[in-house]
Amino acid sequence: MPQMNMVQALNLALRQEMERDPNVLLLGEDVGRDGGVFRISEGLQEEFGADRVIDTPLAESGIVGTAIGMALYGLRPVAEIQFMGFIYAAFDQLCSHAARIRSRSRGRFTCPLVVRTPYGAGIKAPELHEESTEAFFCHMPGIKVVVPSGPYSAKGLLAAAIRDPDPVVFLEPTRLYRLIREEVPEEKYTIPLGQARLAREGDDITVISWGSMVERSLKATEGYRVDLLDLQTLSPFDEEAVLASVRKTGRVVIVQEAAETCGFGAELSATIAARAILHLRAPIVRVAGFDVTMPLPKLEDHYIPSVERIGKALDEVLTY
Amino acid sequence: MPEETIGSCTVKRLSILDPQGNADEILLPPLRGEDIRRLYELLVLSRTFDGRALALQREGRLGTYPSILGQEAAQVGSAFALEKSDWVFPSFREMGMHITLGYPMHLLYQYWAGDERGLVSPDDLNILPVCVAVGTHIPHAVGAAMAASYRGDRNAVVCYFGDGATSKGDFHEGLNMAGVFRAPVVFICQNNQWAISVPYDHQTAAPSLAQKAWGYGFEGIQVDGNDVFAVYRATRAALEKARSGGGPTFIECHTYRMADHTTADDASRYRPPEEVADWRDKDPVLRLRRFMTQRRLWNEEYERRVLDEATAAVDEAVRRAESAPKPAATEIFDYTNAELSPRQERQRKETG
Numbered sequence: 001m002p003q004m005n006m007v008q009a010l011n012l013a014l015r016q017e018m019e020r021d022p023n024v025l026l027l028g029e030d031v032g033r034d035g036g037v038f039r040i041s042e043g044l045q046e047e048f049g050a051d052r053v054i055d056t057p058l059a060e061s062g063i064v065g066t067a068i069g070m071a072l073y074g075l076r077p078v079a080e081i082q083f084m085g086f087i088y089a090a091f092d093q094l095c096s097h098a099a100r101i102r103s104r105s106r107g108r109f110t111c112p113l114v115v116r117t118p119y120g121a122g123i124k125a126p127e128l129h130e131e132s133t134e135a136f137f138c139h140m141p142g143i144k145v146v147v148p149s150g151p152y153s154a155k156g157l158l159a160a161a162i163r164d165p166d167p168v169v170f171l172e173p174t175r176l177y178r179l180i181r182e183e184v185p186e187e188k189y190t191i192p193l194g195q196a197r198l199a200r201e202g203d204d205i206t207v208i209s210w211g212s213m214v215e216r217s218l219k220a221t222e223g224y225r226v227d228l229l230d231l232q233t234l235s236p237f238d239e240e241a242v243l244a245s246v247r248k249t250g251r252v253v254i255v256q257e258a259a260e261t262c263g264f265g266a267e268l269s270a271t272i273a274a275r276a277i278l279h280l281r282a283p284i285v286r287v288a289g290f291d292v293t294m295p296l297p298k299l300e301d302h303y304i305p306s307v308e309r310i311g312k313a314l315d316e317v318l319t320y
Numbered sequence: 321m322p323e324e325t326i327g328s329c330t331v332k333r334l335s336i337l338d339p340q341g342n343a344d345e346i347l348l349p350p351l352r353g354e355d356i357r358r359l360y361e362l363l364v365l366s367r368t369f370d371g372r373a374l375a376l377q378r379e380g381r382l383g384t385y386p387s388i389l390g391q392e393a394a395q396v397g398s399a400f401a402l403e404k405s406d407w408v409f410p411s412f413r414e415m416g417m418h419i420t421l422g423y424p425m426h427l428l429y430q431y432w433a434g435d436e437r438g439l440v441s442p443d444d445l446n447i448l449p450v451c452v453a454v455g456t457h458i459p460h461a462v463g464a465a466m467a468a469s470y471r472g473d474r475n476a477v478v479c480y481f482g483d484g485a486t487s488k489g490d491f492h493e494g495l496n497m498a499g500v501f502r503a504p505v506v507f508i509c510q511n512n513q514w515a516i517s518v519p520y521d522h523q524t525a526a527p528s529l530a531q532k533a534w535g536y537g538f539e540g541i542q543v544d545g546n547d548v549f550a551v552y553r554a555t556r557a558a559l560e561k562a563r564s565g566g567g568p569t570f571i572e573c574h575t576y577r578m579a580d581h582t583t584a585d586d587a588s589r590y591r592p593p594e595e596v597a598d599w600r601d602k603d604p605v606l607r608l609r610r611f612m613t614q615r616r617l618w619n620e621e622y623e624r625r626v627l628d629e630a631t632a633a634v635d636e637a638v639r640r641a642e643s644a645p646k647p648a649a650t651e652i653f654d655y656t657n658a659e660l661s662p663r664q665e666r667q668r669k670e671t672g
């Protein structure tokens with residue numbers, strides 16, 4: 001089986017989905033000629049043509065808005081927003097339209113759209129290039145939120161997102177694009193949305209994480225006996241997998257890169273409290289980004305949850 | 321009823337100084353020899369600053385950096401027309417404007433090295449922080465201009481952005497409001513022909529950006545953006561108009577991004593080298609030097625002095641930027657709000 005990084009895995013998923021279904025097309029800033037600023041769509045314009053891999057003007061609301069129109073018409077557009085920090089202009093389109101058209105038309109019109117965007121910190125990039133605001137989208141009924149944590153899951157989840165009948169916000173952890181190489185099947189496969197993955201198995205603690213923080217959590221939990229759950233899909237998330245693990249371990253550490261307040265960890269905590277509180281042997285601990293404006297590169301390392309902070313939380317719940 | 325023409329738009333282009341350094345005597349702004357030298361020195365300083373930034377980035381001493389190479393006249397020429405009290409809403413590729421207005425260069429280096437403290441505008445300047453989210457600052461400039469009108473101040477507001485920004489909804493909303501409220505604002509668009517890999521003709525089907533202003537009910541003009549005199553003249557006229565209640569103006573500076581989009585980009589992947597070579601002949605610094613040579617405002621000795629002074633100033637700025645004390649981890653909290661919440665206080669203790 002070939003070794004791939006996430007860039008190669010995503011590129012392959014896009015290529016295979018485009019080969020499989022002529023309704024799949026790509027649009028976004030610099031996705032064509034340049035192959036995307038992270039090269040996720042490298043070579044695809046040459047292969048599929050400029051009317052299927054579309055370089056758009058600089059207009060995020062326009063990109064998502066036109067992609068919604070294409071989806072309504074029956075295509076399966078995959079829109080790229082160059083960085084998550086630039087998705088906010090398209091928020092209106094996502095929340096007011098993509099999320100609700102199925103409901104508003106009572107199923108007559110649907111929006112099978114994927115909006116891919118690199119997210120997260122740790123690449124020493126300029127302002128707004130390191131945002132991690134997935135919770136905004138998780139709060140919106142009608143939108144699915146998917147976050148791969150490595151090349152294998154990236155390929156299978158992206159294929160599943162493209163085939164999904166509803167709008168999916170697909171967040172790619174920028175820091176991991178080229179950091180992890182692993183075996184990725186050449187052939188097509190999907191990973192069902194809404195299912196968590198057990199990245200490590202153990203009885204003492206349930207560590208719940210997703211995307212960029214899975215890699216850190218793996219490092220931090222070395223030598224500990226933990227269930228490390230990689231959620232993969234945040235909305236809808238795999239409640240049963242979370243609860244089953246919590247009932248087994250009785251201790252929970254949630255690791256999220258996003259700011260603590262109202263992050264997705266809050267939803268997890270509330271769900272665990274509601275459905276498994278009597279199994280808990282220690283308070284739930286969240287290791288999260290701080291409630292501050294995402295710092296510029298000089299200070300960003302102080303923001304991102306570190307292996308040490310995660311380790312401290314593990315010890316805290318173990319010794320409670 | 322016959323069809324009738326109810327409006328038509330004419331688009332003007334202003335150029336004064338040609339690439340050979342010949343100037344249109346009638347359009348040449350009334351600048352003294354020392355002003356012209358000052359313009360030249362600012363162009364050279366901006367270019368020296370920029371070259372050093374690229375070198376520092378290669379050595380890992382600066383983060384991702386967007387070069388201004390080739391666009392110096394658009395920035396220096398426009399900023400030279402401003403008063404210190406005017407308000408400026410930049411995008412992220414106007415370091416020549418900063419330098420012209422006297423924004424400390426060491427702060428620029430500090431910012432591009434990833435340090436928020438580099439964005440702190442000195443008290444005598446009203447330059448907003450660099451705006452990374454393309455075009456999103458355009459409505460702010462309009463609002464500030466409306467505020468200046470409301471207060472009865474004579475300040476004008478200038479907003480800089482690129483060709484790519486004209487595709488954003490914020491551009492439309494901002495320019496429309498500027499027209500409706502006749503806000504004293506000057507939009508300076510550096511049309512450098514590229515938005516990363518997207519060329520001008522893929523950004524818009526309009527033959528010029530200047531003509532867009534017509535749709536909003538105010539004047540737009542294209543200027544040769546590599547001609548420092550044309551940029552200066554157009555900006556001055558627009559500022560005077562703004563100050564005297566004449567409303568907004570849109571200035572399209574027709575220029576070229578000679579370098580990669582940023583140090584994270586490789587422009588050879590998407591644009592032909594012949595195009596870059598064509599524009600090299602239209603270099604803004606070279607053409608002013610040719611003009612000055614004709615007027616006996618330039619000689620080798622002067623050139624050496626200008627370069628030496630620019631190099632010394634840049635050396636000093638780098639030294640100051642790099643000797644700034646390291647920011648403390650707790651500083652990530654310091655300006656989140658006027659007062660920290662109890663939760664932020666707890667988090668702050670965790671970092672400190």
Ligand SMILES: Cc1ncc(C[n+]2csc(CCOP(=O)(O)OP(=O)(O)O)c2C)c(N)n1
Nearest residue numbers: 086413452453454482483484485514515516
């Ligand atoms: C809203 C938004 N979308 C995308 C980006 C990524 N990006 C940074 S600069 C740029 C191109 C900008 O082109 P233009 O406005 O012409 O300015 P130039 O870079 O040429 O100075 C893009 C797409 C961004 N910073 N902001």
Ligand SMILES: [Mg+2]
Nearest residue numbers: 482483514515
């Ligand atoms: Mg441009």
